Amino acid sequence: MPSTLRQAPPFVVLPEPADLPEALPEPAVEELRLELVLGALSDPLRLTIVRKLLLERERFDHPCGWFGLDRPKSSLTHHFKALRQAGVIRQRQYGLERRSHVRIDDLDARFPGLLGLVAGWTPNSP
Amino acid sequence: MPSTLRQAPPFVVLPEPADLPEALPEPAVEELRLELVLGALSDPLRLTIVRKLLLERERFDHPCGWFGLDRPKSSLTHHFKALRQAGVIRQRQYGLERRSHVRIDDLDARFPGLLGLVAGWTPNSP
């Protein structure tokens, strides 16, 4: 019924400055595995994280607490790590903060359409 | 690298005769949950099953052993049940045989593009 599921909003790829901190360990584009990516996205909390990153991408450089997730810090570390190790997000260390953004280019190249499904997802029913 | 990942083959929806056996319990289209579908597809064996059903759909009415999966029968029952309960496949009882096919219409309506990713998946690397 909801047409938002059928048509995802276009994602604008923002240019990144060259003086970014090094990204944390992650799989390369060609190492991305569909089953691992799907597994990482098969969790409601992680879907919430990725969807929020996609829909509010212009403000992606926010600390972990920005997501407003009511979980202990160690749980959030666990889920962000799961997303990063599957290749869904990239994380960079900004001093104390660890900022995340979705690897849109890589995921669109390997699994076109997948991020549109995530963007159209809704936590409760359908 | 492989262009097969970017462009999935078109799926032809075959008309179904009206005298089919009743389908086993499954979620309705509007009940399909993305996180459950992704979870069901996050297993290599189940990806193999769904991909084989998609690519050789014209011969979908085969017994479970047709898939050539080297697992005990009870394991296969487990995985086919997981796929059915997530809404990925539909199963019908033909006498002794339980035949499965992918719910292409339903999945395309709710999660467009997802089956294309499955069809383009390859078991090992990239």
Add this chain to the structure above:
DNA sequence: GACGTAGTACGAGTTAACTCGAACATAGCA
């Protein structure tokens, strides 16, 4: 009836994931 076939149901062992508390590390600031 006996046999083979296609598959389910149950139960147990094993593995993996999730969840969270507690302790720790680091940077900035008063």
Add this chain to the structure above:
DNA sequence: TGCTATGTTCGAGTTAACTCGTACTACGTC
């Protein structure tokens, strides 16, 4: 020096999933 904020690591408890053997059902056929 201490305090706060951000986030990690470790460990343990709990839950869920996978794997599989065994027993069972149902339908043909000989």
